Amino acid sequence: MTKPRRSVGPAVKYRTCDACNSTLYFTDLETHFTGGHCPPSSSNWTQPFVNDLCLYSYAKLYTKDDEYMIGNDNVVVPIAAIQLCGFVLGEPVIVRCGNKTFVKHIWPSDDLPLSNVYFSKEVLADELDLDHISVERFKIPPSEAQNIEIRLSNNDQLPDGEFIRHLLTHISNKYEGRIIKPSDFLCFDFYGRSLVLEVSNIFTFPNAGLNEQMQTMNINDEQFYHISSSTTWNIKDHVDKVNITYPISDVGGMCDIYEKVMNVIQKSKFQGVCGFLLHGISGTGKTLLANTITYSLKRHVVEIKGWEILSKIYGQSEAKLKLFFEEAIINSPSIILIDRLETLSKSNESSDLERRIVNTLQTMFDLLKSTKHNGVAIIGTTSSLSSVDSNLRRPGRFDYEIELPVPNELQRKDILIKQLSHIDQEISEDEIISIAYRAQGFVGADLLAVVNRAQTEASINNENVTYRHMCSALTQVKPSAIKEVMVQVPNVKWTDIGGQDDIKLKLKQVVEWPLKHPEAFKRMGITPPRGVLLYGPPGCSKTMIAKAVATESHFNFISVKGPELFNKYVGESERAVRETFMRARSVAPCVVFFDELDGLAGERGIGDSGSSGVHSRVLAQLLTELDGVQPLGNVTILAATNRPDLIDSALLRPGRLDRKVYVPLPDKTTRFEILRLKLSKMPTSTDVDINKLVELTENYSGAEVIAICHEASLKALEDNIKAEKVEMNHFEVALQSLRPQTPLWLLKIYEKFSGIQK
Secondary structure (H helix, E strand, C coil), rough: CCCEEEEECCCCEEEECCCCCCCCHHHHHHHHHHHHCCCCCCCCCCCCCEECEEEEEEEECCCCCCCCCCCCEEEEEEEHHHHHCCCCCCCEEEECCEEEEEEEEEEEEEECCCCEEEEEHHHHHHCCCCCCEEEECCCCCCCCCEEEEEEEECCCCCCHHHHHHHHHHHHHHHHHCCCCCCCCEEEEEEEEEEEEEEEEEEECCCCHHHHHHHHHHHCCCCCCCCCCCCCEECCCCHHHEEECCHHHCCCCCCCHHHHHHHHHHHHHHHCEEEEEECCCCCCCHHHHHHHHHHHHCCCCCEEEHHHHHCCCCCHHHHHHHEEEEEEEHHCHHHHEEEEEEHCCCCCCCCCCHHHHHHHHHHHHHHHCHHHCCCCEEEEEEECHHHHHHHHCCCCCCCCEEECCCCCCCHHHHHHHHHHCCCCCCCCCHHHHHHHHHHCCCCCCCHHHHHHHHHHHHHCCCHHHHHHHHHHHHHHHCHHHHHHHCCCCCCCCHHCCCCCCCCHHHHHHHHHHHHHHCCCHHHHCCCCCCCCEEEEEECCCCHHHHHHHHHHHHHCCEEEEHHHCCCCEEEEEEHHHHHHHHHHHHHCCCEEEECCCCCCEECCCCCCCHHHHHHHHHHHHHHHHHHHHHCCCCCEEEEECCCCCECHHHHHHCCCCCEEEECCCCHHHHHHHHHHHHHHHHCCCCCCCHHHHHHHHHCCHHHHHHHHHHHHHHHHHHHHHCCCCCHHHHHHHHHHHHCCCCHHHHHHHHHHHHHHCCC
């Protein structure tokens, strides 16, 4: 009998038999020799062992989910097995159970004996019906799958079109990085359906044949394949039903840009490579336009998605990128689409991987520029032009930078007409024009969302889509162009503000007239006012008036509070001001409202560290935006302040804040209107004399008049919690406890400021 030799390394509890080269737990040695188990059976063993770097053990249910997060793709093996078999943490391994073979990933445990290999409950229930388990490494790496064909295992039917496209995208993302073999099943839930798909065929790249042969020789005629980001999928019997067309007739609002790009690309077939960088905020149709151009040209298309080629393995991302460009060269004339370019070439804080990818892109651009590679066009898309590396934005690479702006009224009308042509609807052209006018700031994706919501609402009552459905949907979708800076303006109307008729008229002249009747100003030879400053005591409805302007004008409304723009980092505050105006121009007509302007644009040199202070820099940026080189266009500035004397005089000169509107303490007429509106919503007794209240509230602000009404209601409840009406004596008590808060010195400041302006 051959004496077992001592194993070397950390696994000192295990011994290796010299006769069969099997490694066992040292307490099992006697049974191994005396029980006739040397060599052990490879199909029905009685003791766990390791032989030829393969673990033969028993399947168990792992219950310590709080200690180890065991997924359905993992197998937990003891540390000793990892040492004896050479397993690597997280690597895929071949697991065999009877006539079943599948792939799991290694996960270690230091408290397991060699006789236990653990799986999750789902794996034991669904895949394993025997307890004998073997685990071994791949001796030859699996071949990369080029195309995988799948089919429904239960002969069910799938909807055509979009459902199939989304399903294949879901499968591609879900199973990327996995290892599978023919006859495997893919089981998952999708859109509320439990799908069971069988892998019927797997095709590899031409140079993978040798790998397959070697693999076949090593793992008993079972062929495994690795799924990569370039692996394509199709469903049997649905291959010719998933093609999507992008005719220009279905694309609204982008005909001019489409024609420009098409003309340049068609000429470049004989002039060399050309690059287009389409940029704009999300939802403007960059990817749609790129797909429409490729569909119209009928060229070979190479699509590069930034997040798909990134790899942790050094050099693999660059290699994938080169393969895409080589494919375009071989199939010239062709088009390379690079979606979300900023994910590959960030302009700042770049990692080593991103720098290497940018260098590779530059090299491939320069290669394509050579005369022997004519007819390759490159179209990139990005939502953040400033994030794209500047080395790619010079002539010779992305030659043309084309912005897809927020659509104007005519473009919105065109988009709506194209979208509504595909559904059952009863909407006239005048109604479409009305919807397009009200949809300021809406991009193409927003308008599509409006149509879809209107269609959903109409389908509930089994109706065709009408103007009413579209108007309802319009209030539910937020415009993407101002979503980041838009304020939720309450539904405040002019009728909700008592009195102030002169102020309302002045605001209509300054805000509404220039935007609604620009031809009148042109006819009279005058330039519309740039902005208006509302000043007056606190509580006199300045902010409420601004909200009414936004509601009544139906213009886009951006609210800016002074302190929100200040940032401790140099340059960030100015950037915030610049981006606010840039966004306002893109969604014009637009009203930008600066509340508490004195906190943002105070007199320079007061409470600031000279010209280098943040207040001075913000004010300088604000002045530049108001009358700089770049015109404001249909953007009106509306500002409010309680201290006009603290605002820098440069901001108040003509051409900036042209109109100064004093919102004084309410006079008798205004107080009467305020009380009438408020008392109409309160239960009051017959002894309440509104005229007497008007007399008693002299020198009170509008907010203080409202506060008196609230206090009177509380006094009525103090007397009797079941009170149903507010009586005159309650108002008299409230007037005694609430006195006017506007100081005389502040009123004198307003008098002086008004006199200066006159």
